[in-house]
Amino acid sequence: MSWELRASDLPDLARGATLLGTGGGGDPYIGKMLVERVLGDGVITILDPDELTDDLFVIPTAQMGAPTVMIEKIPAGTEPTLALRTLEEHLGRRADATMPIECGGINSMIPLVVAAETGLPVVDADGMGRAFPELSMETFAVYGVHGSPLALAGERGEKVVIDTGDDDRQMEWLARGVTIRLGGVGHIAEYAMSGADVRRTAVPRTLSMALALGRAIREAREAKRSPFAAIADTLASTLYPHVRELFTGKVTDVERRTTEGFARGRARISAMDGDAGDFEIRFQNENLIAVHQGRVVAIVPDLICVVDHETAEPITTEGLRYGQRVRVLGISTPALMRTPEALAAFGPCAFGLDEPFVPVEEHRG
Amino acid sequence: MSWELRASDLPDLARGATLLGTGGGGDPYIGKMLVERVLGDGVITILDPDELTDDLFVIPTAQMGAPTVMIEKIPAGTEPTLALRTLEEHLGRRADATMPIECGGINSMIPLVVAAETGLPVVDADGMGRAFPELSMETFAVYGVHGSPLALAGERGEKVVIDTGDDDRQMEWLARGVTIRLGGVGHIAEYAMSGADVRRTAVPRTLSMALALGRAIREAREAKRSPFAAIADTLASTLYPHVRELFTGKVTDVERRTTEGFARGRARISAMDGDAGDFEIRFQNENLIAVHQGRVVAIVPDLICVVDHETAEPITTEGLRYGQRVRVLGISTPALMRTPEALAAFGPCAFGLDEPFVPVEEHRG
Numbered sequence: 001m002s003w004e005l006r007a008s009d010l011p012d013l014a015r016g017a018t019l020l021g022t023g024g025g026g027d028p029y030i031g032k033m034l035v036e037r038v039l040g041d042g043v044i045t046i047l048d049p050d051e052l053t054d055d056l057f058v059i060p061t062a063q064m065g066a067p068t069v070m071i072e073k074i075p076a077g078t079e080p081t082l083a084l085r086t087l088e089e090h091l092g093r094r095a096d097a098t099m100p101i102e103c104g105g106i107n108s109m110i111p112l113v114v115a116a117e118t119g120l121p122v123v124d125a126d127g128m129g130r131a132f133p134e135l136s137m138e139t140f141a142v143y144g145v146h147g148s149p150l151a152l153a154g155e156r157g158e159k160v161v162i163d164t165g166d167d168d169r170q171m172e173w174l175a176r177g178v179t180i181r182l183g184g185v186g187h188i189a190e191y192a193m194s195g196a197d198v199r200r201t202a203v204p205r206t207l208s209m210a211l212a213l214g215r216a217i218r219e220a221r222e223a224k225r226s227p228f229a230a231i232a233d234t235l236a237s238t239l240y241p242h243v244r245e246l247f248t249g250k251v252t253d254v255e256r257r258t259t260e261g262f263a264r265g266r267a268r269i270s271a272m273d274g275d276a277g278d279f280e281i282r283f284q285n286e287n288l289i290a291v292h293q294g295r296v297v298a299i300v301p302d303l304i305c306v307v308d309h310e311t312a313e314p315i316t317t318e319g320l321r322y323g324q325r326v327r328v329l330g331i332s333t334p335a336l337m338r339t340p341e342a343l344a345a346f347g348p349c350a351f352g353l354d355e356p357f358v359p360v361e362e363h364r365g
Numbered sequence: 366m367s368w369e370l371r372a373s374d375l376p377d378l379a380r381g382a383t384l385l386g387t388g389g390g391g392d393p394y395i396g397k398m399l400v401e402r403v404l405g406d407g408v409i410t411i412l413d414p415d416e417l418t419d420d421l422f423v424i425p426t427a428q429m430g431a432p433t434v435m436i437e438k439i440p441a442g443t444e445p446t447l448a449l450r451t452l453e454e455h456l457g458r459r460a461d462a463t464m465p466i467e468c469g470g471i472n473s474m475i476p477l478v479v480a481a482e483t484g485l486p487v488v489d490a491d492g493m494g495r496a497f498p499e500l501s502m503e504t505f506a507v508y509g510v511h512g513s514p515l516a517l518a519g520e521r522g523e524k525v526v527i528d529t530g531d532d533d534r535q536m537e538w539l540a541r542g543v544t545i546r547l548g549g550v551g552h553i554a555e556y557a558m559s560g561a562d563v564r565r566t567a568v569p570r571t572l573s574m575a576l577a578l579g580r581a582i583r584e585a586r587e588a589k590r591s592p593f594a595a596i597a598d599t600l601a602s603t604l605y606p607h608v609r610e611l612f613t614g615k616v617t618d619v620e621r622r623t624t625e626g627f628a629r630g631r632a633r634i635s636a637m638d639g640d641a642g643d644f645e646i647r648f649q650n651e652n653l654i655a656v657h658q659g660r661v662v663a664i665v666p667d668l669i670c671v672v673d674h675e676t677a678e679p680i681t682t683e684g685l686r687y688g689q690r691v692r693v694l695g696i697s698t699p700a701l702m703r704t705p706e707a708l709a710a711f712g713p714c715a716f717g718l719d720e721p722f723v724p725v726e727e728h729r730g
Contacts, residue, residue: 090455090526158535161455161526170523177546181539 002051002121004043005112007036009211015314016214017108019231020206022303023317024286025104025131026063034077035109038116045121047097049204052195058123059084059095059192061114062107064135064152064175065185066263066285079153079187080110081117086159087151087189097121099198101138101191102128103206105316110187122207127191128346129203129239129337130303133262133285135175136168137346139336140191143201147171150190154182180261203334209238217312227312228327239334242361246290246297246328247279248272248309254320267306267320269328279328281306283317288351290328298330299353301337301346302360305329330360367416367486369408370477372401374576380679381579382473384596385571387668388682389651390469390496391428399442400474403481410486412462414569417560423488424449424460424557426479427472429500429517429540430550431628431650444518444552445475446482451524452516452554462486464563466503466556467493468571470681475552487572492556493711494568494604494702495668498627498650500540501533502711504701505556508566512536515555519547545626568699574603582677592677593692604699607726611655611662611693612644613637613674619685632671632685634693644693646671648682653716655693663695664718666702666711667725670694695725 005013014028052058061080088094098111098120111122127138135147148171149163160178164170171190179186193201213234220230232243249269256265262284269279277293287304290297298304306315309325336342338359344350347357370378379393417423426445453459463476463485476487492503500512513536514528525543529535536555544551558566578599585595597608614634621630627649634644642658652669655662663669671680674690701707703724709715712722 156532156535157530158532158539159526159528160539161524163524165522167521167523170521174523174525174543174546177542178539181542 002045002047003208005046006043007039007041010035012214012218013108013207013211014105014214015217016210016212017103018105018316019213019305019307019314020210020303021102021104021131021314021316022286022305023283024133025102025108026106027316027318028105030074031106031109034075035112035116037077038113042116044112044115046124046207047121049123049125049198049202052123052198054194054196056195057093057096057192058099058195058198059087059189060099060101060127061111061187061189062101063110063185063187064179066258066261075185075187076155077113078117079155080114082153082157082159083151083187083189084114084118086153086161087149087192090149090151090161091192095120097123099123099202100126100207102126102131103210104131107131108207108210123198123202124207125198125202125204126206127202129206129333130301131286132346135172135188135190137350138168138191139203139342140193140197140201141168142342142345145191145193145197145201147190150175150188152178153187158182176261184261203239203336209240221311231312231329235331240303240331242332244298244330244360246304246330247276247292248327249276249279249325251320251322251324251326254322256317263317265317269326272325281328284351285317287317289348289353289355290330296355296358297363298360299348299355299357300351301333301342301357303329303331303333305331332360367410367412368573370411371408372404372406375400377579377583378473378572378576379470379579380582381575381577382468383470383681384578384670384672384679385575385668386467386469386496386679386681387651387670388648389498390467390473391471392681392683393470395439396471396474399440400477400481402442403478407481409477409480411489411572412486414488414490414563414567417488417563419559419561421560422458422461422557423464423560423563424452424554425464425466425492426476426552426554427466428475428550428552429544431623431626440550440552441520442478443482444520445479445554447518447522447524448516448552448554449479449483451518451526452514452557455514455516455526456557460485460557462488464488464567465491465572467491467496468575469496472496473572473575488563488567489572490563490567490569491571492567494571494698495666496651497711500537500553500555502715503533503556504568504707505558505562505566506533507704507707507710510556510558510562510566512555515540515553517543518552523547541626549626568604568701574605586676596677596694600696605668605696607697609663609695609725611669611695612641612657613692614641614644614690616685616687616689616691619687621682628683630682634691637690646693649716650682652682654713654718654720655695661720661723662728663725664713664720664722665716666698666707666722668694668696668698670696697725
């Protein structure tokens with residue numbers, strides 16, 4: 001069912017979206033602020049994917065860049081709508097709605113900024129069901145909707161349109177090159193598609209799920225209940241039913257470098273009692289693999305979420321700091337993200353990892 | 366007066382254009398071959414700029430990239446026309462003619478490839494009056510016609526449109542980034558303008574001058590006359606009247622590296638009798654400055670042309686080899702390339718050179 005989103009929902013949505021961002025997808029504080037600035041006391045209509053007419057014309061919008069740069073370089077706020085308008089002009093057709101391409105503190109919010117500015121509704125779905133570092137890593141692409149043409153807008157009004165036909169990896173490669181030259185952050189509109197395409201290719205209801213997660217965590221804290229139980233309860237009835245606590249400990253080392261437009265690195269977490277052996281997470285913008293005592297315990301595309309060990313507040317890869325006490329959760333992803341064609345696009349081998357994909361619920365604890 | 370160009374003109378045109386390319390502008394053999402492949406026994410109409418109607422719509426076409434890569438990566442030949450068509454589609458208007466953006470072995474030829482493929486005429490003018498390494502270094506831009514929107518085509522059919530408004534340096538920066546990611550070479554259409562704009566901003570008749578130069582050099586060789594006297598005679602009645610022999614010697618060192626999409630380096634030339642001291646040229650795709658015994662003897666935007674010491678065959682920066690016996694010519698550029706606003710765009714300071722511009726005819730020999 002379609003519903004209305006208000007400014008008062010944004011803190012919960014940001015929290016839940018950041019959890020689903022699995023370390024990436026951008027900073028929740030910045031994302032929330034960008035929407036608040038334009039929404040005021042207005043409302044945004046969120047469309048349920050099952051209720052879209054077949055020929056509704058949807059243009060997703062997002063920010064691209066390295067999270068390490070995204071937190072330094074706050075957008076003016078008008079760039080995502082400029083990207084949308086540039087793609088509309090290029091295609092000669094106005095959008096009926098926008099949509100996220102991924103879940104995350106920024107990228108669940110950017111379509112809301114566009115909606116607040118333009119009055120367009122937002123579709124409750126996305127193309128990653130989490131966050132991934134590259135524009136080609138979309139269920140949209142896996143199931144036949146291509147990203148080109150893509151429109152990219154820069155903070156000084158630069159407009160770039162990239163068309164690589166069916167080659168979404170080449171689109172990512174060229175758009176990343178432009179984004180690097182824009183200083184590390186760009187705003188994009190891409191994967192224009194019909195309502196029928198959304199139903200066929202998108203991960204449904206990730207905005208409402210993010211909002212429900214963020215709200216459940218907050219309400220549990222307020223009621224002095226376990227936010228971890230609240231997360232598990234909330235996810236039980238979704239397409240992400242399995243939650244596993246992978247490790248609890250203290251961040252003892254973070255290695256992070258921004259190369260080729262991405263934030264890459266690893267974090268080491270040590271048990272507080274010193275007994276349970278070292279735990280390591282490797283990331284490229286998002287967390288990709290979690291290894292405990294030499295054994296893989298969760299791997300992309302399943303979610304590896306680092307959260308505060310008490311409050312369950314999600315921590316992004318660029319927010320990781322020495323000494324933080326954290327829990328690491330593994331969350332199962334929907335079936336449409338685990339097919340062989342989906343794994344070819346954003347499974348371990350797409351990141352150069354040799355380890356095979358094993359669902360998080362099947363790893364031996 | 367307008368005239369017709371045939372395949373039999375191409376060797377002379379390539380030679381003359383390469384001389385005017387002042388070390389850059391691409392390899393004449395490849396340029397000639399690209400035109401020959403599509404022209405056959407057809408003709409190309411070359412329009413005199415003075416005869417253009419005010420509202421004629423001109424879209425210049427070119428190749429961009431590092432010469433060191435351009436000689437390794439031969440284009441399919443269809444990319445320049447794809448760039449033109451992409452810009453036409455973006456602007457919603459068909460071109461009446463195309464035009465070079467610079468002189469050079471490749472870039473005097475690319476518009477001829479487009480002309481042979483599409484039947485469009487080519488305007489006898491360009492925007493550099495020589496070759497320069499960056500897309501913003503155009504008399505077009507200096508006198509108020511901006512490069513945006515620019516269309517860029519890649520060898521796998523990639524199409525990119527870049528619009529940076531009035532900021533031609535940002536256009537260059539972004540287009541260079543895309544070109545690097547296309548493997549070092551891209552094909553472009555940019556600086557769309559009217560016939561009135563051409564007359565106001567372009568360096569006129571550089572195609573016919575290149576053809577006349579190439580022909581004069583060949584005919585002098587055939588008649589056993591001095592090709593150097595032929596060059597001077599040909600230029601005497603043009604906007605480039607001063608020719609000065611700067612040095613004669615043997616190439617004794619070439620340092621060349623491809624960085625950030627450009628070929629940068631220096632060449633040292635030593636007198637064959639060992640008496641006249643060392644002579645050095647520094648280049649970024651094109652020759653920028655010539656220094657003899659510590660004194661500047663020619664500097665950008667004047668032309669510094671390295672040619673074979675006997676045949677006067679021009680040698681590009683990527684063609685420089687140890688042991689070549691060469692003469693170095695300094696040639697004066699037209700007045701519209703030496704105004705303060707022109708020097709700000711492509712004079713010494715635009716290349717980070719501290720030396721002031723002094724016209725080649727005013728240097729003490």
